[in-house]
Amino acid sequence: MNAPMVRAEGVRKHFGKLEVLQGIDLTVERGQVCCLLGPSGSGKSTFLRCINHLETVDGGRLTVDGELVGYRQHGNKLHELREREVAERRRDIGMVFQRFNLFPHMTALDNVIEAPVKVGGVPRAAAREQARQLLEQVGLGDRAGYYPAQLSGGQQQRVAIARALAMKPKLMLFDEPTSALDPELVGDVLDVMRRLAADGMTMVVVTHEIGFAREVGDTAVFMDQGVVVEAGDPRQVLVDPEQERTRAFLSKVL
Amino acid sequence: MTDTTASFTTTSTPEAAVQDLEVVPVRNYGRWIAATASIMALVGLIGSLAKNDNLHWDVVATYLFADLIFDGLATTLWLTAAAMALGLGLGTLIAVMRLSTSPVLYGLANAFVWLFRGTPLLVQIIFWGYAAALYKYVKIGVPFTDITFLQAETNSLLTPAVAALLALGLNEAAYASEIVRAGIQSVDHGQAEAAHSLGMRPALTMRRIVLPQAMRVIIPPMGNETINMLKMTALVSVISAHDLMSNIQDVYAQNYQVIPMLVVASLWYLALVTLLGIPQAWLERRYGRGTAQAGHVSPLQRMLGGATGLTGRKNKETGR
Numbered sequence: 322m323n324a325p326m327v328r329a330e331g332v333r334k335h336f337g338k339l340e341v342l343q344g345i346d347l348t349v350e351r352g353q354v355c356c357l358l359g360p361s362g363s364g365k366s367t368f369l370r371c372i373n374h375l376e377t378v379d380g381g382r383l384t385v386d387g388e389l390v391g392y393r394q395h396g397n398k399l400h401e402l403r404e405r406e407v408a409e410r411r412r413d414i415g416m417v418f419q420r421f422n423l424f425p426h427m428t429a430l431d432n433v434i435e436a437p438v439k440v441g442g443v444p445r446a447a448a449r450e451q452a453r454q455l456l457e458q459v460g461l462g463d464r465a466g467y468y469p470a471q472l473s474g475g476q477q478q479r480v481a482i483a484r485a486l487a488m489k490p491k492l493m494l495f496d497e498p499t500s501a502l503d504p505e506l507v508g509d510v511l512d513v514m515r516r517l518a519a520d521g522m523t524m525v526v527v528t529h530e531i532g533f534a535r536e537v538g539d540t541a542v543f544m545d546q547g548v549v550v551e552a553g554d555p556r557q558v559l560v561d562p563e564q565e566r567t568r569a570f571l572s573k574v575l
Numbered sequence: 576m577t578d579t580t581a582s583f584t585t586t587s588t589p590e591a592a593v594q595d596l597e598v599v600p601v602r603n604y605g606r607w608i609a610a611t612a613s614i615m616a617l618v619g620l621i622g623s624l625a626k627n628d629n630l631h632w633d634v635v636a637t638y639l640f641a642d643l644i645f646d647g648l649a650t651t652l653w654l655t656a657a658a659m660a661l662g663l664g665l666g667t668l669i670a671v672m673r674l675s676t677s678p679v680l681y682g683l684a685n686a687f688v689w690l691f692r693g694t695p696l697l698v699q700i701i702f703w704g705y706a707a708a709l710y711k712y713v714k715i716g717v718p719f720t721d722i723t724f725l726q727a728e729t730n731s732l733l734t735p736a737v738a739a740l741l742a743l744g745l746n747e748a749a750y751a752s753e754i755v756r757a758g759i760q761s762v763d764h765g766q767a768e769a770a771h772s773l774g775m776r777p778a779l780t781m782r783r784i785v786l787p788q789a790m791r792v793i794i795p796p797m798g799n800e801t802i803n804m805l806k807m808t809a810l811v812s813v814i815s816a817h818d819l820m821s822n823i824q825d826v827y828a829q830n831y832q833v834i835p836m837l838v839v840a841s842l843w844y845l846a847l848v849t850l851l852g853i854p855q856a857w858l859e860r861r862y863g864r865g866t867a868q869a870g871h872v873s874p875l876q877r878m879l880g881g882a883t884g885l886t887g888r889k890n891k892e893t894g895r
Contacts, residue, residue, distance in 0.1 A: 405776050408771065408775060409774065416772035418769060418772075420765055422768065425788065428865075439783060440779070469865065470865055470866060484773070488773060
């Protein structure tokens with residue numbers, strides 16, 4: 322039980338000849354919020370997607386709660402698991418996408434109960450009850466019967482968070498959750514994430530919200546061109562970074 | 576700048592007069608003329624048809640509701656339904672196979688589509704009708720041994736109705752698979768990723784998330800396919816499967832009233848195709864849930880000039 326929630330050791334990944342991850346080492350302890358920052362193309366989203374095996378890894382080891390997600394280790398070989406087995410392990414890892422990816426043919430409530438009922442085997446009535454509570458938590462108790470197209474971006478993203486939470490994950494991954502939102506809607510989503518962090522959820526957040534990272538993050542990781550440039554206390558890394566590259570990035574986004 | 580000021584002064588009217596301004600839409604006098612002309616032409620055509628003795632309306636009336644015709648209709652209807660069910664079921668399977676990463680499944684599916692789409696349907700119907708000439712017995716067992724689980728005479732298995740169903744269903748599967756594949760590919764990949772991130776397996780993701788969304792794209796062309804199928808069942812008359820067209824042919828082979836009998840057939844096909852529009856509209860609404868819909872425009876409204884954005888659908892005709 323003492324294993325960190327996420328441990329990456331020398332994670333490598335390439336798309337064709339392009340090395341998008343050139344040996345990432347990273348540890349996220351239980352209950353911590355780790356914010357990944359960096360310019361686009363730095364590999365931060367790819368790394369996040371490797372954590373729940375939406376992307377395969379070409380080298381290194383990535384464990385969640387001490388367990389490999391997409392692989393089984395035999396001696397010094399990692400055997401890729403079948404989709405069915407991967408699905409089993411992804412249940413505990415919630416993910417929120419930049420473009421929400423709500424199921425458009427289902428209401429907000431149906432979006433939230435889909436996985437608990439069909440994957441978790443939770444009785445429909447119980448799942449509904451839980452879903453209503455979750456929607457209440459994200460401030461959308463009155464929007465349960467709405468279809469995604471009838472909700473604003475911010476509301477959709479909060480439904481997406483509720484949907485991920487419905488599987489009672491031990492780890493939440495956020496892939497630029499506010500990047501596709503109108504500026505005025507960003508706050509509501511960040512508030513929900515802030516509360517989630519305060520409740521002790523372990524979170525890995527790819528974000529451009531420097532303020533959020535400083536305020537909520539336990540660690541900030543600055544990535545560029547597939548390597549971790551600098552990592553540590555966000556109040557250090559994002560205020561007075563040691564590396565010139567980090568400094569240059571911050572001066573541009575702030 | 577001076578220009579704006581000038582026009583402002585010349586066109587400005589007193590406040591009260593602006594309130595009284597009336598907006599007059601474009602008057603389409605040409606439409607009225609065209610409508611009158613076409614109605615007159617249509618009335619003339621119908622009148623000449625009605626008065627034409629060679630059409631033998633009495634024969635049409637005698638046979639329009641004859642038992643023989645209803646027997647044929649029943650066959651046509653179940654054949655259409657069964658062939659579409661077989662086509663859609665098998666077509667979906669083939670579509671999934673063609674999208675599979677397995678080269679074996681992909682190759683098999685491609686070969687199937689290549690074969691059944693590449694040969695005339697009429698040839699396929701005749702082939703299945705005369706398959707008994709190729710294999711006298713159907714045996715299921717272990718190849719190259721004497722172990723047999725099931726054996727039957729081909730002729731007793733492959734009745735004209737079964738042959739017709741196989742021919743139409745397999746041919747439809749080839750076309751349906753393309754439609755379903757296009758539908759599946761129209762669904763954003765993020766949907767599958769979201770489902771996977773929730774721990775849903777690939778099969779469940781396909782069934783619950785991808786296919787229901789693909790349906791929106793699949794239904795309009797599949798409606799077309801159903802209408803086509805209803806009419807293509809007429810082809811099975813070549814193996815006398817006792818569908819509507821077979822029975823019509825049997826009658827005019829005896830009484831030589833070819834045209835009146837074809838009118839009977841056409842009236843029934845038209846009636847059935849018209850009825851098919853109802854379930855299609857219902858399905859389109861059901862699978863259109865959650866998408867911002869352009870308001871429904873009834874045919875009447877469309878005729879009166881309210882049509883916008885509905886023309887695209889006409890391009891979905893699948894040439895055959």
